[in-house]
Amino acid sequence: MTPLTLFNSLSRSAETFVPIDPSNVRVYSCGPTVYNYAHIGNLRAYVFTDTLSRVLTWKGWPLTHVINITDVGHLTSDADAGDDKMEAAAKRAGRDIWAIAAYYTQVFKQNLDDLHIRPPTHFPLATDHVAEMIEWGRAIEAKHCYRLPDGLYFDVTTVPDYGRLAGHAAEPWSPGESRIGEVAGKRNPADFAIWRTSAPGENRQMEWDSPWGRGAPGWHLECSVMSKRYLGARFDIHTGGIDHREIHHPNEIAQNQAHGCTADPGAAYWLHNNWLVERDSKMSKSSGDFTRLQTLVDRGYHPLSYRLMCLQAHYRSEMEFAWDGLAAAQTRLKRWVQAVEGLRARPATASKGDADAYLAQLDAAVSDDLNTARVLPVLDAMLADKAIAPQDRIAALAAFDAVLGLDLARLTRADLRVRPATATIDADAIATRLAERKEARAAKDFERSDAIRDALVAAGVEVMDGDPLGWDWRPSL
Numbered sequence: 001m002t003p004l005t006l007f008n009s010l011s012r013s014a015e016t017f018v019p020i021d022p023s024n025v026r027v028y029s030c031g032p033t034v035y036n037y038a039h040i041g042n043l044r045a046y047v048f049t050d051t052l053s054r055v056l057t058w059k060g061w062p063l064t065h066v067i068n069i070t071d072v073g074h075l076t077s078d079a080d081a082g083d084d085k086m087e088a089a090a091k092r093a094g095r096d097i098w099a100i101a102a103y104y105t106q107v108f109k110q111n112l113d114d115l116h117i118r119p120p121t122h123f124p125l126a127t128d129h130v131a132e133m134i135e136w137g138r139a140i141e142a143k144h145c146y147r148l149p150d151g152l153y154f155d156v157t158t159v160p161d162y163g164r165l166a167g168h169a170a171e172p173w174s175p176g177e178s179r180i181g182e183v184a185g186k187r188n189p190a191d192f193a194i195w196r197t198s199a200p201g202e203n204r205q206m207e208w209d210s211p212w213g214r215g216a217p218g219w220h221l222e223c224s225v226m227s228k229r230y231l232g233a234r235f236d237i238h239t240g241g242i243d244h245r246e247i248h249h250p251n252e253i254a255q256n257q258a259h260g261c262t263a264d265p266g267a268a269y270w271l272h273n274n275w276l277v278e279r280d281s282k283m284s285k286s287s288g289d290f291t292r293l294q295t296l297v298d299r300g301y302h303p304l305s306y307r308l309m310c311l312q313a314h315y316r317s318e319m320e321f322a323w324d325g326l327a328a329a330q331t332r333l334k335r336w337v338q339a340v341e342g343l344r345a346r347p348a349t350a351s352k353g354d355a356d357a358y359l360a361q362l363d364a365a366v367s368d369d370l371n372t373a374r375v376l377p378v379l380d381a382m383l384a385d386k387a388i389a390p391q392d393r394i395a396a397l398a399a400f401d402a403v404l405g406l407d408l409a410r411l412t413r414a415d416l417r418v419r420p421a422t423a424t425i426d427a428d429a430i431a432t433r434l435a436e437r438k439e440a441r442a443a444k445d446f447e448r449s450d451a452i453r454d455a456l457v458a459a460g461v462e463v464m465d466g467d468p469l470g471w472d473w474r475p476s477l
């Protein structure tokens with residue numbers, strides 16, 4: 001196999017991946033803040049981590065993967081200002097915060113499942129690790145922290161190279177204008193909370209006793225604690241969205257250095273996925289108006305069409321979400337499903353060639369910093385290669401499925417016909433009406449055939465006459 005190259009944000013360059021322990025590659029991915037549904041931008045981050053995990057597995061490395069659930073401590077500003085997103089959401093909804101966290105966690109896990117994202121080895125909740133967070137705070141307090149009325153703060157000048165990951169090494173204590181002056185009394189603008197003490201009269205649903213008063217852990221601390229707990233102080237790969245490169249991950253590194261009394265950042269490779277954007281703005285939960293996986297399904301799209309859309313872009317490129325792009329991805333998926341069904345229907349024959357050259361191209365593409373976009377035309381060419389017997393093409397498909405997670409060996413046309421939420425007719429009734437329409441057309445009763453067609457459109461279903469793919473209907477948009 002080709003050596004795996006990954007773009008490491010620490011060095012801002014592509015590096016050959018060499019595991020610390022080849023018998024157990026360890027990966028930590030920053031998880032969702034469960035105060036609301038995930039939007040499809042958040043889900044892009046996990047299609048990316050799933051691609052990473054699938055490629056590592058396919059290349060033969062046993063894997064331990066952690067995705068945490070942030071159910072406390074993430075503030076409305078990453079720079080330690082504003083409210084806890086969870087508390088604010090619970091207040092707005094007038095509901096129990098634990099119930100909110102449990103609900104959105106369960107929906108998030110369902111989203112991953114629908115996208116064929118493999119569950120990680122561990123899914124730890126931040127709230128299950130608060131005692132360890134307090135322990136960590138006590139261990140670094142004397143040398144690295146100071147008290148303010150609202151909590152325990154980390155002094156970023158006490159560790160080497162603060163902000164190297166963010167690319168601000170030359171100016172270690174002013175990494176972003178946005179942070180200046182957000183918390184009164186900080187020694188350096190980049191200093192951040194290890195523990196946030198509840199203000200007098202503040203009515204938090206989630207709080208714990210600590211040496212620094214009743215309150216809640218800082219968001220950055222959570223990931224340091226959970227990654228060390230499940231993967232050890234030194235592990236292989238840490239992932240997150242590109243925003244985390246600026247504040248969250250530099251702060252994790254600072255904590256890891258302080259706790260381990262070393263210059264070691266914790267993970268050896270730090271990988272960041274770029275944004276999913278809508279026209280010219282980043283999709284975000286906080287903005288209130290966002291697209292989630294269910295929104296796509298309600299409009300007649302299969303979740304795997306969205307997965308394919310993500311795979312068509314490189315994870316480090318910005319990707320623009322557009323409905324016609326999603327429709328094109330769904331059509332592409334349908335073509336593959338049809339091609340596979342066609343191959344399966346053909347009798348086994350002797351191959352004149354083999355699929356090895358295609359598998360080598362697959363390997364070369366994913367080994368080049370997970371370039372899934374380059375894999376897709378290889379799959380097209382492999383499926384269409386008549387020199388390879390049908391059963392051998394099906395066998396080679398397994399490798400593409402293992403890496404891309406599109407489940408092409410199992411997916412059927414019927415799976416991909418997602419009935420839009422607005423359709424007032426079910427799939428069986430559609431099939432019956434289409435059969436009647438076919439009869440009417442055969443009898444040249446065009447009035448009746450048009451009437452059936454109009455009734456279907458009114459029910460949210462567009463009939464596709466002469467559809468080269470042979471799909472009889474699709475959701476009307």
Ligand SMILES: Nc1ncnc2c1ncn2[C@@H]1O[C@H](COP(=O)(O)OP(=O)(O)OP(=O)(O)O)[C@@H](O)[C@H]1O
Binds near residue numbers: 032034043242275287
């Ligand atoms: N538009 C986006 N495109 C790609 N990844 C994203 C996008 N928005 C957030 N992410 C990533 O999704 C993951 C989960 O993020 P999280 O649930 O904490 O969202 P959030 O930052 O609270 O939400 P938001 O900023 O959207 O209100 C993180 O790795 C984050 O970097």
Ligand SMILES: [Zn+2]
Binds near residue numbers: 029030248
């Ligand atoms: Zn994190």
